[in-house]
Amino acid sequence: MKLRHSFRTRLFAGFLLASLLPLLLCSAMLLQIFRLRMDTQAQEESQEQLDHVISVLDGLYAGFRQTSLALQASPYVAPALAQGQQDSAMVYSELYSATEGSRSSAQFDLYDREGIWRYSTQSFPIYQEMPIHWGVLHAARQSDGLVFSQVEGSGEGNSAPLFQGAAHLTTPDGRDAGYLVITMTRDDFHQLLDGTYGSQNDLLLLNQYWRPVYASQSALADTLAPRLREQLLAGEALHQEGDEFAYGTALQEEMGLYAVLQLPQALNQSTRGLLTTVTVGSALVCVVISILMGLRLSRQMFYPIERLHSAIGEVAHNNLDVYVPPYQNDELGQLAQRFNGMLVALKHNQEQLVENQRELNQAQIRMLQAQLNPHFLCNTLDTMKWISKINQVPQVALMSTNLADILRFCISPEEFVPLRREVEILQRYIEIQKIRLSGAFSFHAEIPPELEDCLVPKMILQPIVENAILHGLDGVEDGHIQIQAERVGETLLKIVVTDNGKGLPQDMTGAYAHRSRELSRGHLGLYNVDTILRKYYGEDFGLYLSAGPLGRGAVVSATLPLRREEEPEC
């Protein structure tokens, strides 16, 4: 028999669900909480670092601004630029004092209004000449203050200029004098910003239009910056799915510099991989444990059930000699014990049944033996009846007629007959016995008409009456035998045979049942009747023997269930 949801599978699934689900939920939640915390922390940290970067840039700008204001205000610088070579020492003095605070972070050059270099804080200018219709000088002329611009096509190397600021200088009377140009190289940025952002982070400075100005790792300017710009323009977040880095952004407004901090993801790939491995590992352990537990428990339950199952199968095939050993002292062990007990009872019952059947058969065989060759006897008796009639011996004719009727009754196939008929046949028997014993006793049957059609086993009265005649009335004058039928309660029929003969031996009174056949020797008729009654109707029924009234004679009563002719036999 194939089970659709075997107990074992369900057990396994149950274990798996109970162990795996909480594990996975816990893992997922822990991972999220962990990640959230790390992210928040990283975000705070990056904000702090960005603030630091911006404050450094603010400081730088303040210095630049001061320089440009000082130079503009100087009475020497603008005229010197406007009118060509004058007192260069004065101009240098002004330049150095104006650039006091910020000279270490940038190079300051002065160009005349044609864009030709004149003065520098370094030994060499960055450019001998700068276009005045292009780039930062053009922008400076258009604006009042400092303007800043990324240097186009800046070269490689640490001294490459990356970022320029310029201010237009005018003479006090408003004439075009020249330009202050502030140039920052990669080195300058490096010195300025190193240490403001974390060591494992990278910093990117972008101009107003997100084109790279400076990158802490120069390769980032070519690779990362264009991508970030694209993402910004597309309106996407800078951090992309699967990216190893997170980004923070801040703006230094005056210089138009965006600082982009690239920091490694708080939960990087390897950590995530580790967590996943641990989770998967735990899940696998759960699965294995679930399988083992499922197998073990199901085996513990399955074995006894299987044994019980096969034992029941054996019983179904009528083998009662099975025994289920109760291995464990638990519910299943008890079940096995109960089953064994049930089998023992069943076996006993069946043996009892077989024994009953055997005994009944023996009784019937004995009866048949007594009816040896009845047809021959019947026919002979009929012949005798006619011969005696011809020869005018009426007693012989009567006797043979009665005997033939009795014999016919005996060999009729019915096992149960109406009480009326039983009494009729009994009377034939009495007639024969009267002739044999020369009418030494009287007989009287008293059957209420409503009981006449009650069914009784065939030939149960004759042995009782015979017993009374042979043993009770032997040698008794004026003997009398009486048969009475009465109803006891609703369901029982009691037939009482009373005689006034010698009475019963003392040890025979009481219920006839449970006597060995040895004891009944000589009273085989009574024994047979009692056996038949008990086998037909059960142990509660049978013959009851007692002494007659006034201590004379014997009373034999048979009690049996009240059944009518029309009722079906059971």
Place this chain on the structure above:
Amino acid sequence: MNIPARRRLLSLVLACLLTASGCALERSAPALSAFVPSEEDRLVVYTSHKEEVYQPIIKEFEERTGIWVELVPGGTNELLERLAEEKDRPKADVMFGGGVDSLEAYRDCFTPYFCQDWALLTPSMRSSDGLWTPFSALPVVLIYNTKLVPQGRLTAWQDLFSPAWQGRIAFCDPSISGSSFTGLVTLLRAVGGDVDDTLMAFAVSLDGRQLSSSGDVLTSVASGTDLVGITLEETALKRVAAGDDIALVYPADGTSCVPDGGAMVKNAPHPENAQLFLDFISGEDVQRRMEESFSRRPIRSVPDHSQALLPLSEISLVDYDISWASEHHNGVLMSWAFFLGGGEQP
């Protein structure tokens, strides 16, 4: 509790957990959106120029106008094809680069715009209907290897038919290079006479051999593989400045000076910014800068610029008809392929 109710409770708990984890995933984005430029401050430019050319222009444009430029670099034909494909929903505002004859060929994709200084542009360099705005004038020149060819031997287109050069002329396949096609048409104009005869004679001079990239012309002449070659002034000057052994010849029988340029895409998403851009590239500052830094010949007069280039007025020009060239583009190329292949199979 019956089973459906229990299930419902379970799914509720699960949903809550998932939502909680989902919320954790949602990051509070920094105020990045504040940095994103608005749509009015944007411009999308398709360019076929080299990075060294477009980069300073774009940077300067951004700084002067405050407009964010999104660049899509690519080859001229590739970008023009893309424009034609996107005609119904154009993404680009401006096509920047490519000979104006190529732009003419895709005139359906563009919308006319007369730039601010249109009146100041060199008349031969400007579009009469404003379809395109010129950027640089690109005269076709002849080059020769200074070590192998004495000065004065090569002066005109006519000289190319001399048997002395046969098989030693560097010329790029005109079906690949637009400038090479311009060169071929210029040759036809300069030599005059029947087109097919000239093509056949030139094919003989080439000995049926042509190069597959316009850059190869310079390399081939500089290395001495070829003696002479046909290329653009700007390219040749760049190589001269780099120190290669080549010299330029402006053909005495005239050359063409077809500009490259930019054009505004029809139905451009940011038309005003596109106009600003076209004004800018034809403006004085850009023109001056291009001449000074990239030997690109301006398409307008620029006051007080350094006279690095031979003035256009001193170069004899043929009457190069751009519309004739674009109309006969395929015909000329077909004849050319025929004659170059030996003339047996039409």
